[in-house]
Amino acid sequence: MSQMTRDEKQLPVVGDRHVDPHSYPEGVAFLDGQYLPMSQAKISVLDWGFLHSDATYDTVHVWNGRFFRLDLHLDRFFGGLEKLRMTIPFDREGVTEILHNCVALSGHRAAYVEMLCTRGTSPTFSRDPRQAVNRFMAFAVPFGSVANAEQLQRGLRVAISDKVRIPPASIDPAIKNYHWLDLVRGLYDAYDRGAETAVILDFNGNVAEGPGFNVFCVRDGKLSTPSIGVLPGITRRTVFDLCAEEGLAATATDVSVAALREADEVFITSTAGGIMPVTEIDGVRIAHGKVGAITSRLMALYWQKHDDPAWSSQVNYP
Ligand code: PLP
Numbered sequence: 001m002s003q004m005t006r007d008e009k010q011l012p013v014v015g016d017r018h019v020d021p022h023s024y025p026e027g028v029a030f031l032d033g034q035y036l037p038m039s040q041a042k043i044s045v046l047d048w049g050f051l052h053s054d055a056t057y058d059t060v061h062v063w064n065g066r067f068f069r070l071d072l073h074l075d076r077f078f079g080g081l082e083k084l085r086m087t088i089p090f091d092r093e094g095v096t097e098i099l100h101n102c103v104a105l106s107g108h109r110a111a112y113v114e115m116l117c118t119r120g121t122s123p124t125f126s127r128d129p130r131q132a133v134n135r136f137m138a139f140a141v142p143f144g145s146v147a148n149a150e151q152l153q154r155g156l157r158v159a160i161s162d163k164v165r166i167p168p169a170s171i172d173p174a175i176k177n178y179h180w181l182d183l184v185r186g187l188y189d190a191y192d193r194g195a196e197t198a199v200i201l202d203f204n205g206n207v208a209e210g211p212g213f214n215v216f217c218v219r220d221g222k223l224s225t226p227s228i229g230v231l232p233g234i235t236r237r238t239v240f241d242l243c244a245e246e247g248l249a250a251t252a253t254d255v256s257v258a259a260l261r262e263a264d265e266v267f268i269t270s271t272a273g274g275i276m277p278v279t280e281i282d283g284v285r286i287a288h289g290k291v292g293a294i295t296s297r298l299m300a301l302y303w304q305k306h307d308d309p310a311w312s313s314q315v316n317y318p
Contacts, residue, residue, distance in 0.1 A: 049118025
């Protein structure tokens, strides 16, 4: 063995480090033109998606082997790409095919399916984003939910954090993004106060949204949800569509913290879990701590729609 210098000896071994596949969820990713197990789907640490959070993404779910409202997710994703001036080498049909392939190859019947695009890197390491080669990726992993089975039954315990969601004048929230430091700090506030998740505020001190979800409250049979500074969630949109079918009044408007605390019912919405009840806010019970009648009705309708061809499409399994 050749003599090593002191500096070399201090360097850790570089090479094919063993990767424990069990530390990754079971699933399939599409990356740089290839389908790969999740444990092998890796990108450069120099990618601006990672270094600058310069990325957009969308998440759709598959339930009982069917995509739910895939068209709406594709609309939002392609809208984000355009606003961020990113280009990918696939059109809508191409992305659809890749998403189908990821799910089919994974074999999952209930999946969390993400399409994303990072700014990528510039081949010359230029700092000019126009010179970066954008990187499209997609993956399908097992379905995940903001609320677990117990929380779905009894309702979530939520804290209202005073953290303020990044204002829409800074980042258009319709561009689904990874600017989550406000949400993560809110989440820690919630944990510190014994709650399970957090709702954070908009720049006017009204309710905004939480880590991965929109918020609804029901008062005297009428629903309301924050209108500004929040991601226009597809599940939120689905609640509006269900309310229209059911003849329920639903509006996007300012929702004050007081209105949330005094609501008859509160629920949150996300592709990761659907419609999920909240029964406690800052240690105080909402609606005597029971999941409300309107929330329960909407939850049932939401899952029924997953088999309806007008709202869902079959995955192309082999
Ligand atoms: N708000 C934020 C910040 C989110 O990240 C998400 C989903 O990830 C949502 C709301 C809910 O959106 P959707 O219903 O489209 O999943």
